[in-house]
Amino acid sequence: MKGSPMRALSRALVRGSTLTPSASAAFLVSSRQPYSTHPPNAKLNLPTDYSTTPLLFQTSQSALANPELSPEVRNGTTKRMNLFQAVNDALSIALAEDESVLIFGEDVAFGGVFRCTGKLAETYGGDRVFNTPLTEQGIMGFAIGAAAEGMRPVAEIQFADYVYPAFDQLVNEAAKFRYRDGACKRNAGGLTVRMPCGGVGHGALYHSQSPESLFTHIPGLRVIMPRSPLQAKGLLLSAIRSNDPCVFMEPKILYRAAVEQVPTAAYALPLSKAEVLKEGSDVTIVSYGQPLYKCEAALRQAEKDMGVSVELIDLRTVYPWDKEAVFKSVRKTGRCLVVHEAMINAGIGAEVAAAIQGDPQTFVRLEAPVARVAGFSIHTPLLYEALNAPDIARIYDNIRKVLEY
């Protein structure tokens, strides 16, 4: 079938005009097509093949070669896991190693809607893994209170879209606890809040939002988004062990899609530290979460077509973020684009771009303005979700733009 709605839409958007008669015909012909598919015959916007992407470790050796792992872990074994299994593994380890770890949220005792907490209630008991009523503000306040007493609660908000009633608790209670408690030295640092975020292709207004940048405005919170099962396990364990309240956002589209070899031992990965996924000399791409896979596909094509070398950085913790790693890379390449799924206005891209131009040594090395490739400033619409999130073509085009500036 030629001319999917989405591609026709892209073309027409580009022209800034309505459809031509022939495109309209194609549009009608294709009206039976489900609304969240990839355009046929596309050269760039191909579906992500998670089984071949270099961002996921398909072999035990490659997974264990990670220098961030301790020697004991590197001498251990691995197991193939998808992202929800890796989260489950981390939660299980946390429950086993620390009596003060608690897990609660809506339907978590049954395994949760995304199966992240499966079997935990059976293994560790209903006293430590339990369901809450549908009461997000209550869940968060309850978790903060427990954390203030020295517990390590891992609260789940079923979808990041539901966190807003709990926003006050996070901003005004969790984040400020240590600051306002002063000499008493209590804090809500044991708190970890997990929430699935991001698009799934058809989540519409209240199941596809990426609200991470709202939390990055709040000093006191650590905001983390893993890209893969291996990362999720290590970062989640770090978040639970961390003495700062952590917001742990899991890209829900990766729960089943992203599968890789994950070390079976307990291990922690550093928070607030970026990772260079691929070194390069001409352009730096800064991203986090699911769009990294699209960045990887785009840069591979760009390197082939344009004969350049592109560096890819995963921020991992989006606040407080690893400025030095980004500055170091941009000082080397002189060009930078920031890619994220959340809307462009006041997003992570804005913060990264502003920080780059605000750092004198990095600013003088810039060869082109920092580009942002992000969601449009719209609500997540049912029909246009795939168009809204940055796609490979948009990233590819922006690589070209910063190179040709």
Place this chain on the structure above:
Amino acid sequence: MFSRAVRISRAAPIRAAAQRVHAASIVSRRTVTTNAASAQVDKSSIPQSDEEPFSVRLSDESFETYELDPPPYTLEVTKKQLKQMYYDMVVVRQMEMAADRLYKEKKIRGFCHLSTGQEAVAVGIEHAIQKTDDVITSYRCHGFAYMRGGTVRSIIGELLGRREGIAYGKGGSMHMFTKGFYGGNGIVGAQVPVGAGLAFAQKYTGGKKATVILYGDGASNQGQVFEAFNMAKLWNLPALFGCENNKYGMGTSAARSSALTDYYKRGQYIPGLKVNGMDVLAVKAAVQYGKRWTEEDNGPLVLEYVTYRYGGHSMSDPGTTYRTREEIQRMRSTNDPIAGLKQHILDWGVASEDELKGLDKQARNHVNEEVAAAEAMPHPEPTPKILFEDIYVRGSEPQFIRGRTPDENFYFSN
């Protein structure tokens, strides 16, 4: 931990008027039935004419009250109304079944919550209020959207993501709005304080209007529900809060999530009325009574519609992991709201079996035609205007999209 907690009744009435105590204590011993065919009628009183009203005696177990005299147990209806209620419930069910089919065919994607089994609530409410009244509900909203005047094609079109859908295809299942109907709200409990605001505006502008505010048993534990109760009572608003208690908030049964499962008592200082939500006649009687209550400036009421959803919480929930198949089967076979009303209509000689079959067929054909029309609807026109419309005032959309410029054209043409 919580299983060890001692269950205590937290429902001490705070201001039992002396003359009410007796009646209330008798009533409170009964539990509300979910029998959908428990009303009785003196057959000799049934008129020939379709338009002439006659009295139906509702079952003694149709209501329970809290700090409130029970509504009259007799309800005036006409044959025409009964047949219309029957037709409406069949249309709602057929529409939900069509959505189920389209979802399974992967034509509808995303999140879709069906109300199969709960039809008597949406239909009973609409038959008790006027078009000038307002309704606001949660994401299980297709039936309400239809009853408020949305067409089947616009609802199915919305689910399919078509431009002629009720919200231009941009919202999908959970977000449906029409005149006098304020959604369709995706966030659990968020519609309740909004409903209090609607009721305030109605009181402010006058005209004996009320707002019917619906939420589920799961949502009734959200803090903002209680905030709304307080404002509604404080300012004596014409708000008919109503908990659609279908026994399960997602996968958690009411008793496992709520310290007090008598949701009609949750208003504490607001009188409550628990209703057999499987019986469309009981729902109609209760809401009529509630409407009159607000018209007499008595302020809000908290209703509880005792109902049951046959399907899972959403399309991705089989609905059988937290309850038995037998329970579902028993509710379907013995308490079905459509079968219940059908039995009444036949027993009372309101219509013949053939006539009802005709109504069934008419409803089915209507839904089939509307679904076909929805499937034939075009996708939205691919323009930036449509992508950006309705975020700010219409007409102020950007003429171009940041990040999309004409020189991109090359990359999108294959």
